[in-house]
Amino acid sequence: MDDLAIEGGPGEPAEVVAILVGPDVWRERAGWIGRVAAWVARGGRVRIPWSEVAEVGSHVKLKKTAAEYGLGGGDDRLRPYIEKIPGSHR
């Protein structure tokens, strides 16, 4: 989880409406160092509605698998290359 989307106008109660995930979020969070990190990581951002959150403890658990929300895309893109090395499924 990289950030939270919070909504609420002046005088209204603030409400968490979504979780934001991905390197694209970093550029807004850490100045130039975040922009450099986001550029290096070259990922997008995924917005997961708060209604999809099943449990908040030491970890945030979602109702569906990560892949179903489009998370972990970087691993999926890299996997075919790693799989070409013998023994990659050991």
Add this chain to the structure above:
Amino acid sequence: MIGVIGIITYSEMCGRVSAVSGKAVFDAVRERTGFKAGLITLIAAEIVNAMTLTAEVGGVAICLQLLSGLPYRLLIVLATIVVGIVVWVMNFNWIERIFGYGGLCLLVFAVAAVKLHPDWGAVGHGFVPHIATGNKLLFAYFAIGLLGAAMTPYEVYFYSSGAVEEGWTAKDLGLNRMNAIVGYALGGFLSFALMIVGGALFLGKGIQPETLGTIALGAGIPLGEIGLILAIVGMLFAVAGASIDTLFSGAYDLAQFCGFEWGRHKSPAGAPRFTLSWIVLLILAMLAVMTGVDAVKLTEFAVIFSVVALPLTYLPILLVANDKAYMKEYVNGRLANVVGILYLVIIMIVALTAIPLMLLTNLGQG
């Protein structure tokens, strides 16, 4: 001794956090220090990891050269390939067992220390904190170096991630405590043995044991050829094992910060970005050591720079270990908190003074 107690305290703490909450140290670093400070800690940790790994790959090649007499550069490539294959092929438990048991050959230095019949009164006096040189700055520099070496951050990154790798739960807290105490106490014991050997053989004779070969002679002189071979084999396993710890540590930090799939309990294809991270780190270390950089000098640099990253590593561990929402009945007790806070203060002083002392003492040359 001070460093060993510190690393036992914090390793036990971070192992407990991992067992109870499933969080490794870098998860906690990012969560508790915020994104920006976490990112700075990550960059510092990766630079120190890369320096340490470079020194260790060079160290493995030196040990292989001492055993074989083959050219150093060829052995750097061989060492890198062997470390890469071991990490690719072996599971986490086997890596720990093989390099842990192989490293026990270093106990030969304890036998050597006894055989050298040192002045035990002087040895005992050496354990009482005192300034053994007229140059107080130089003494402080070496004291910081020893503390940094004993509490180097990659150890807790690796230890806590290893706890997650092995699937520890609250039932394993006894094992955690035993591992932290016995493992680091054994490391401290071997350091004492090396210091006694060094003191008995080299101190006052104008010999600076600055190469791995000279250090191995510390076992070779009192115990002959078998002592020498056991010392070099022990150093080979210890340095190679440490290089794998450091390699994993660098990949763990990056993966935990960025939210990649991670762990050697998964196949390489099951955690592709984690796998690519350690492959890239290993190749970078090999290229760096091929430039001819002095592995022993680089180790000194890595230790001093790692000291600067200590507070941002250890503070989040202390905070999470006190968080009842995560830790429930397993939060820190009073003793762990008193010792933990005391060490945090020491770490902060050390972190602030490490670089100035390095400059003022001309890298410890006086």
